[in-house]
Amino acid sequence: xxxxxxxxxxxxxxxxxxxxxxxxxxxxxxxxxxxxxxxxxxxxxxxxxxxxxxxxxxxxxxxxxxxxxxxxxxxxxxxxxxxxxxxxxxxxxxxxxxxxxxxxxxxxxxxxxxxxxxxxxxxxxxxxxxxxxxxxxxxxxxxxxxxxxxxxxxxxxxxxxxxxxxxxxxxxxxxxxxxxxxxxxxxxxxxxxxxxxxxxxxxxxxxxxxxxxxxxxxxxxxxxxxxxxxxxxxxxxxxxxxxxxxxxxxxxxxxxxxxxxxxxxxxxxxxxxxxxxxxxxxxxxxxxxxxxxxxxxxxxxxxxxxxxxxxxxxxxxxxxxxxxxxxxxxxxxxxxxxxxxxxxxxxxxxxxxxxxxxxxxxxxxxxxxxxxxxxxxxxxxxxxxxxxxxxxxxxxxxxxxxxxxxxxxxxxxxxxxxxxxxxxxxxxxxxxxxxxxxxxxxxxxxxxxxxxxxxxxxxxxxxxxxxx
Ligand code: CO
Numbered sequence: 001x002x003x004x005x006x007x008x009x010x011x012x013x014x015x016x017x018x019x020x021x022x023x024x025x026x027x028x029x030x031x032x033x034x035x036x037x038x039x040x041x042x043x044x045x046x047x048x049x050x051x052x053x054x055x056x057x058x059x060x061x062x063x064x065x066x067x068x069x070x071x072x073x074x075x076x077x078x079x080x081x082x083x084x085x086x087x088x089x090x091x092x093x094x095x096x097x098x099x100x101x102x103x104x105x106x107x108x109x110x111x112x113x114x115x116x117x118x119x120x121x122x123x124x125x126x127x128x129x130x131x132x133x134x135x136x137x138x139x140x141x142x143x144x145x146x147x148x149x150x151x152x153x154x155x156x157x158x159x160x161x162x163x164x165x166x167x168x169x170x171x172x173x174x175x176x177x178x179x180x181x182x183x184x185x186x187x188x189x190x191x192x193x194x195x196x197x198x199x200x201x202x203x204x205x206x207x208x209x210x211x212x213x214x215x216x217x218x219x220x221x222x223x224x225x226x227x228x229x230x231x232x233x234x235x236x237x238x239x240x241x242x243x244x245x246x247x248x249x250x251x252x253x254x255x256x257x258x259x260x261x262x263x264x265x266x267x268x269x270x271x272x273x274x275x276x277x278x279x280x281x282x283x284x285x286x287x288x289x290x291x292x293x294x295x296x297x298x299x300x301x302x303x304x305x306x307x308x309x310x311x312x313x314x315x316x317x318x319x320x321x322x323x324x325x326x327x328x329x330x331x332x333x334x335x336x337x338x339x340x341x342x343x344x345x346x347x348x349x350x351x352x353x354x355x356x357x358x359x360x361x362x363x364x365x366x367x368x369x370x371x372x373x374x375x376x377x378x379x380x381x382x383x384x385x386x387x388x389x390x391x392x393x394x395x396x397x398x399x400x401x402x403x404x405x406x407x408x409x410x411x412x413x414x415x416x417x418x419x420x421x422x423x424x425x426x427x428x429x430x431x432x433x434x435x436x437x438x439x440x441x442x443x444x445x446x447x448x449x450x451x452x453x454x455x456x457x458x459x460x461x462x463x464x465x466x467x468x
Contacts, residue, residue, distance in 0.1 A: 009259045010046035010230040011251065012084060012206065014244050015275065016074070017049040019234035022210060022242040024287050026058035028278075030070045036274045037077035043271070044263050045081055045247075046230055047117050050074050051110070052085030056093045057438055060445040068113055068430040075114025082116040082143075088346070089122040089129040090408050094437040095347045097380070097407045099414040100132045102436050107136035109430050121147035121179055123348040126382030127167050128406040134171055145206065147177035150185055150193075151343035152303055153336075155385040158196040165200030175204040175230070180219075181345045182305035183212035187222040194226040206230035210242055212305070214295035217245040217253070224259050236272045237279040241293035248272065302329045308349040315357055324360050331356040338392040339376060340384025351376050366395045379403040422446075 020028040033050075040048060051071050059067040074083060090097045092106050107118065118137045122129040130146055137144035146168045148161065168176055178185065178193065185193070190207070197205055207223045207230070209216045220231045233239065233247035240246065251263045282288035298309065312329075316322050335356045342348040351372045358368040375381060377393050379402040393402070403410065414436065419426075422435040425446035434442040 004258045006258050006260070007229075008261055009224050009228070009250075009254055011247055011261055011263065012047045012049055012208075012230060012232045013040065013043070013045045013235060013247055014049045014232050015235040015238050017051060017053055017055055017084075017086065018208075018232070019238040019243040021054045021058075022244075023238050023292055024282050026054040027062060027287055029063050030059075030065055030073060032278060034073060034077060036271055037074060039267070039271055039274070041078045041081050043081075043268060047082040047084040048078060049084040049086065049119075049232070051083065051115060052087055052093055052119075056434075057441065060434060060438060061441045064445060064448055066445075066449070067434065068109070068428065071110070071113045071115070083114055084117040084119060084145075085110060085115045087118050087120045087133055089120055089133055091123075091129075091347070092133075092437060095350075097129075097411060098436065099411040100408055101413040101415045102418070102433070103132045103408075104136040105415060106433050106436075107133055107142070108140050109433060111137070111140040111142045113430070115142065117143040117145055119145045119147050119177055119179075121149055121177075121345075122382065123149060123345050124342050124382045124384055125149055125164060126384075127164070127171060129382050129408070131171065131406075132408065134173060138172055143174045144172065145175045145177050146171070146173040147179035147208070149343035149345050150178050150180040151182075151341075152184055153341040153385075155341050158192060160385070161193060162196045162200035165197045165203070169201040169203050173203060175206060176201060177206040177208055177230075178223075178228075179345075180207070180209040181343075182303060182308075183210040183216060183299055184303055185209055185219050185223075186215055187218040190219045190223040190228075191226040194223050194228050198227050204229040206232065208232040209244070210305075211240045211245060212242050212296050213299040214297075217250065220245055220250060221253065224254070235268070235275055237275040242296075298329075302332065304329075304332060304344055304353070305349055308344060308353050311350070312353055312357065315354070319357075319361065321361060324357075327360045328353075328356050331360050335359065338389040339373075340386045340388045342376075342384050347372065348376070348381070366392060369396050377402065380407050382407055425450075 016033055020026055056067040059065040059070060090103060092098055092103060110118065120130050120133045125148060134144045134146065148164055165176060176197065194205060205228045207220060207228045209219055224231065231250060232244050233250050234244040236246040236248050248265050248268045251261045251265050251268065254260050279288065313325060316324055332352060335352050336342065339352060344352060354370050355373045359365045362368045374396055377388060377396040378400065418432050418436045422432060425431060
C-alpha cells in the first residue's frame with residue numbers, strides 16, 4: 001500500500017451527545033461525564049460532540065442542571081479536543097423559528113463558553129434558514145459545519161445534493177455533513193452521494209448516521225473509500241442500535257489501510273471500561289431498553305427515524321388505538337408527499353407523524369389539522385423541496401396566503417422582550433437564552449436553582465413560612 005496516498009479518516013466521538021440522546025433519552029448527567037473527559041481528551045478525536053440537540057432541554061427539564069455550566073465544565077476538561085454542538089438553524093435548539101438577534105446571541109454565547117464546531121441544519125434543507133447561524137459562527141471565530149438532512153424521495157437526486165453542496169460552500173461553511181438521522185443511507189448509494197458532493201464542493205465531508213437499520217458501519221467504510229473525511233462514531237458501550245457505529249471498531253477496521261486513523265484502540269478501550277458499568281446500570285433501571293440496541297427492519301421498510309416510530313407507538317397507545325399503527329405507517333409517506341416531501345427530522349418528523357395519526361384516527365384526511373401542520377403549509381418553516389399539494393394546502397390554510405420569504409424576515413427582534421420577561425431570575429447573561437428556548441422549563445429550573453443556592457424556598461418566603 002506504500003504507493004497509495006494516506007488519507008487518515010477522522011473520528012467524531014458522540015457518546016456525550018447523540019449516542020446518549022439516541023439510547024438513553026439524553027439522561028446522562030454531567031457528573032457521569034467529568035471523571036473520564038481527561039482520558040477522552042488524550043485520544044485524538046477530531047472532535048467530541050457534547051452539546052446542543054436535546055441535551056440542553058434535558059439538562060433543564062430532567063436533570064435540573066444548567067446546560068451552560070455543563071459546557072464550561074467540559075471545556076475546562078477538554079484542553080486539546082474540539083467541542084462540537086448540534087444546532088437546528090433558525091430554530092436554534094427549539095421547535096420554532098427565532099428572530100436573528102436570538103440566533104446570533106446564542107451562537108456568540110455557545111462559542112464564548114467553549115464550542116469550537118457548530119453543526120447547523122434545517123429540517124427542510126432550506127439554506128435560507130442556515131444563513132444567520134453560519135454568519136454568526138464565522139463572526140465569532142467558530143467552525144461552521146452545515147449538515148444536509150439525508151432522505152429518500154423523487155426530489156432527492158444526486159444533482160439535488162450536488163447543487164446543495166455548492167450552495168453550502170458558497171455560504172461560507174467550513175465543512176459539510178451528511179446527516180442521516182434515520183439510518184437510510186446504504187453503502188453503495190453512499191459512494192454515489194459522496195462522489196456527487198465532491199463534484200459540488202471541495203469542503204471536508206463528515207458522515208453522520210445511525211445503526212437503526214443495521215447498515216451504518218458498511219456505509220461508513222464505503223463512504224470513506226469514496227472520499228469522506230470524517231465519520232461520527234460512539235464509544236462502544238453506547239454504540240449500535242439507534243446510536244452510531246462503535247468508535248473502537250471503526251478505528252480497528254481502518255488500521256493498516258490508507259485510512260488508518262492513527263488512534264490507539266488500547267487507550268480507547270479504557271474509556272469503554274469507564275462507561276460499561278453505566279450502561280449496565282441503565283439496562284437494569286430500564287433507562288436503556290434492549291429493544292433499541294438491535295436492528296429495526298421497519299426503518300428500512302417505512303423510512304422513518306427510530307425516535308419517530310417510538311413516538312407514534314406511544315401517541316397511538318395513549319389514544320387506545322395501538323391497532324392503527326399499520327394504517328398510520330402507510331399514511332406517513334402520503335402525508336410527506338402532500339407536504340412537499342420534506343426530510344423526516346425534528347420538527348418535520350413530528351409534524352408529518354402527528355398529521356398522519358390525525359388523518360387515520362379522524363377517518364377523513366386533513367379534517368383535523370394541528371397548528372404545526374398549518375405553519376408548515378403557510379411556509380412558516382421555510383420552503384419544502386417540492387411544492388405542497390395545492391388541494392391539501394388549500395384545505396389547510398383556507399383563504400390565507402402562504403409566505404415565500406425567509407420566515408425569520410418576518411420576526412422582529414426578540415431578545416429585549418425575553419430579557420424583560422425573565423429579569424427576576426437572571427444570574428448570568430446566558431439565562432435569557434435558556435428562557436428564550438424553553439420558557440416554562442427554564443423558569444422551573446430557575447426557581448429550583450434559587451432554592452438550591454439559598455436553602456430557602458422563595459415561594460415559602462412569600463407565604464410567610466420563613467422570617468424575611
Ligand atoms: Co444523529
